[in-house]
Amino acid sequence: MKAIAVTPMMKDSLRIQDQDVPKQARNEILLKVQKVGICGTDRDIISGFYGEAPAGDNYLVLGHESLSRVSELGRSVRGFKKGDLVVPTVRRNCPENCVNCKAGESDMCLTGHYFEHGIKGLHGFAREFAITDASFVVKLPESLSDVGVLLEPMTIVEKGMLQTFLMQKARMKKWKPVKILVLGAGPVGLLATALLRVKGLDVDTVATRSEESLKAKLVEQTGSKYINSKVSPLSSLENKYDIVFELTGNTGVALEAQNLTGVNGVVSYLGVYMHEQETEDAGKIYTNLVLGNRIQFGSVNANKSYFTQGVKDLLAIRKRWNGFLEKMITTSVGIEQFGNAYTPQSQEEIKAVIEFGK
Ligand SMILES: [Zn+2]
Ligand SMILES: [Zn+2]
Numbered sequence: 001m002k003a004i005a006v007t008p009m010m011k012d013s014l015r016i017q018d019q020d021v022p023k024q025a026r027n028e029i030l031l032k033v034q035k036v037g038i039c040g041t042d043r044d045i046i047s048g049f050y051g052e053a054p055a056g057d058n059y060l061v062l063g064h065e066s067l068s069r070v071s072e073l074g075r076s077v078r079g080f081k082k083g084d085l086v087v088p089t090v091r092r093n094c095p096e097n098c099v100n101c102k103a104g105e106s107d108m109c110l111t112g113h114y115f116e117h118g119i120k121g122l123h124g125f126a127r128e129f130a131i132t133d134a135s136f137v138v139k140l141p142e143s144l145s146d147v148g149v150l151l152e153p154m155t156i157v158e159k160g161m162l163q164t165f166l167m168q169k170a171r172m173k174k175w176k177p178v179k180i181l182v183l184g185a186g187p188v189g190l191l192a193t194a195l196l197r198v199k200g201l202d203v204d205t206v207a208t209r210s211e212e213s214l215k216a217k218l219v220e221q222t223g224s225k226y227i228n229s230k231v232s233p234l235s236s237l238e239n240k241y242d243i244v245f246e247l248t249g250n251t252g253v254a255l256e257a258q259n260l261t262g263v264n265g266v267v268s269y270l271g272v273y274m275h276e277q278e279t280e281d282a283g284k285i286y287t288n289l290v291l292g293n294r295i296q297f298g299s300v301n302a303n304k305s306y307f308t309q310g311v312k313d314l315l316a317i318r319k320r321w322n323g324f325l326e327k328m329i330t331t332s333v334g335i336e337q338f339g340n341a342y343t344p345q346s347q348e349e350i351k352a353v354i355e356f357g358k
Pocket of ligand 2 (some may be wrong): 099101
């Protein structure tokens with residue numbers, strides 16, 4: 001069968017590679033892959049910044065955002081049947097099985113020795129068939145067969161949002177957020193915008209595209225305000241927001257983000273930043289944190305509970321705004337055109353998807 005693979009840490013080694021159909025162990029499911037979504041993580045691996053082959057292999061099959069059907073079940077697997085529409089989570093427990101991994105929160109792994117499909121030590125889902133541990137697989141209703149590949153990006157939103165709300169409720173008896181800022185209108189930013197609107201919050205979403213762009217239109221479809229940061233600089237938004245979600249991965253924006261929250265505000269960082277950076281006035285940042293009771297926190301990866309919640313919220317978004325999720329998938333190609341999925345095809349691209357079958 002065909003698999004899309006790289007030699008980890010080697011720039012531009014992306015290729016189609018032949019692989020045997022894997023055989024599921026007793027606790028595993030054989031997945032017939034339907035779709036794989038592409039994001040910056042895949043592009044970083046292709047650029048040779050990170051990525052790790054499974055033990056004994058010198059290549060890594062890509063793909064952590066996926067949608068599959070159950071093809072075969074290991075002997076001890078219960079609760080699934082052939083043909084079920086499913087999405088596996090990305091991360092698997094560390095070999096030490098640290099307290100958090102053991103508790104089902106491998107997203108909070110203490111050792112850093114965890115595995116991640118398509119990223120670190122486990123082959124991904126960008127292949128015709130894949131296997132994974134059944135206890136990390138979530139079922140989806142048939143109605144999400146076209147957009148269920150957006151579940152993994154949705155879980156990044158779910159975790160950032162739940163943790164923000166839990167922290168604020170722990171800090172204040174009467175916390176009631178009103179105005180939220182989303183920095184970035186890529187897939188995660190758009191999903192965050194929609195989910196915050198489902199929750200009835202007042203949302204502003206910032207990106208660098210024009211007001212005529214698809215991103216701007218999708219933001220406005222949810223009743224959020226679209227702000228083009230080339231026209232309205234971020235500094236005009238200071239002290240306005242109860243929560244800021246930072247998704248751009250831009251260090252300058254990340255530094256500015258904390259000036260945009262009001263007192264008792266939170267910045268949730270969900271992007272990954274280059275290490276070299278211009279340093280702003282660190283004194284101002286820390287003084288603002290203290291004098292405004294502000295918090296900043298980072299969040300990465302998501303455990304199964306966020307995938308389960310994400311299914312419910314994808315359904316809620318679809319019910320509220322017809323066509324919103326479908327329009328986010330701007331590029332969809334077959335496996336032979338895989339190159340077109342990993343290189344953005346236009347300025348309007350939001351999410352590119354490779355179709356592996358039906
Ligand atoms: Zn991703
Ligand atoms: Zn662990």
